[in-house]
Amino acid sequence: MTARASHQPPGRYRFRHLARMEWIKLRSLRSTWLTLALAVIAPAGIALATGGSNTTSGGMFVSNTLVGMLIGVLLTGVAGVLAMTSEYTSGTISATFAAAPRRLRVLAAKAAVIGAAALITGEAEAILSFFAGGMTLHHGITAPALSQPGVLRAIVLTGASLSLTGLFGLGLGAIIRHTAAAITVVVGIVFVGGTFIGQSDFAIRPYLPLYIVSHSLGATGPACLPGMASCWLSPWSGLGLLAGYAAIAMLLGGLILAGRDA
Amino acid sequence: MIEVCGLTKRYGSTVAVDRLSFDVPPGAVTGFLGLNGSGKSTTMRMILGLDAPDAGHARIGGQAYRQLRWPLREAGGLLESRAFHPGRSARDHLAALAASNAIRQSRVDEVLELVGLQAVARKRAGKFSLGMAQRLGIAAALLGDPAVLLLDEPVNGLDAEGIRWIRGLLRSLAAEGRAVLVSSHLISEMALMADRLVVIGKGRLLADTTAAELSGRAPSLEEAFLQITGDSAQYQARNLS
Secondary structure (H helix, E strand, O other): OOOOOOOOOOOOOOHHHHHHHHHHHHHOOHHHHHHHHHHHHHHHHHHHHHHOOOOOOOOOHHHHHOOOHHHHHHHHHHHHHHHHHHHHHHOHHHHHHHHOOOHHHHHHHHHHHHHHHHHHHHHHHHHHHHHHHHHOOOOOOOOOOOOOOOHHHHHHHHHHHHHHHHHHHHHHHHHHOOHHHHHHHHHHHHHHHHHHHHHHOOOOHHHOHHHHHHHHHOOOOOOOOOOOOOOOOOHHHHHHHHHHHHHHHHHHHHHHHHHOOO | OEEEEEEEEEEOOEEEEEEEEEEEOOOEEEEEEOOOOOOHHHHHHHHOOOOOOOEEEEEEOOEOHHHOOOHHHHEEEEOOOOOOOOOOEHHHHHHHHHHHOOOOOHHHHHHHHHHOOHHHOOOEHHHOOHHHHHHHHHHHHHOOOOOEEEEEOOOOOOOHHHHHHHHHHHHHHHHOOOEEEEEEOOHHHHHHHOOEEEEEEOOEEEEEEOHHHHHOOOOOHHHHHHHHHHHHHHHHHHHHO
């Protein structure tokens, strides 16, 4: 019996092939689109509802309208977790790694797709929230223009934070592998821990993800106010620290993914 | 062709696969036989690069799995019967895998038709019966038209018609010159399907033979099978005491 030669086109599988695989995986799940819709609509709805609570023009308007973005932060964090853990719970991971045994490349492709999808969602959400908040202002109060100092930066950076929490979730998913446990850790670190520790320890507060998003990224004013116990991080430092958290989670996730049996 | 050479896998103090060596030649169906828990699945996972061996190696077409340029075009594997997301359609599951190895998307419809799932291709795969899930797994294995196939217990969950279908399918795939490795714990099924038999027990190679040779050893094939696997259990028991 003669052996059969495989059909082998030149080259080998690359990052772009894996990114395409991950994009098909992401878009073919109904939950992706539900999450996306919720992530965009809910914060805008909150911005509509809170618009009327602005008592002065400018000032806190931007951070007020962006407060609903914390929902988006939670949703993309969970979406990032699920992108990894749902493969383990369903058994898809063995099909994925059999198709592409270079696991770090698979993780990078996942990160690119999740990161980009969360970035687009986050920016759409931030812009929509900004304009939604302006629609329900009381008579005589005006929303700041996009051209005013810090306004566009606050919108863009807050939107970008969703991408970073998505990657943070993805990294944690690769480390923990179990959906419930990984989601608990994300919610615990970002929300519960952030709130409790933040209430009691003002020195740590500026470094917690929740406060970075609400007080550093969304800020249009100075990071330090007279009489404050500690200053918030500047917008760019805040973004940098969030990126650092995401990078640490991804790095550990990558190490574990490469070293452990699938 | 698959070469397994001195493959060893330990989980703590348990040796799941113990210095296992055998070849899976092209143009034949090689049955991979052993009782439940004898190390068949672990061996197949190591061949596909999913689990790392503690010693030894496995090669596909002379290369380690992780070195393959287009893994799905060289080897197709069916490992778990439900290796897909329940919320995704069969078609999207295959489309994603196809994209990873630059396999044309029209091939997805070809394999869906081949396994008889075209009518439910757009339905959520989580609603599939075990038999349909097996067919989807086989479709995924055939996606890259590979020269090597590894199927772990493919007849599980299939009805009589399905079992006859897969028997015919595997025989024709081998007749095309492919190397086919099929695991089972059912000797009777393997006798009908396989040209060669690799029998393992407690992770060790017990026999590398043909069904005809094996059935010559005892009044029936089943008895011959139980004799050699039983011997291995005894041997292990003596070792422990």
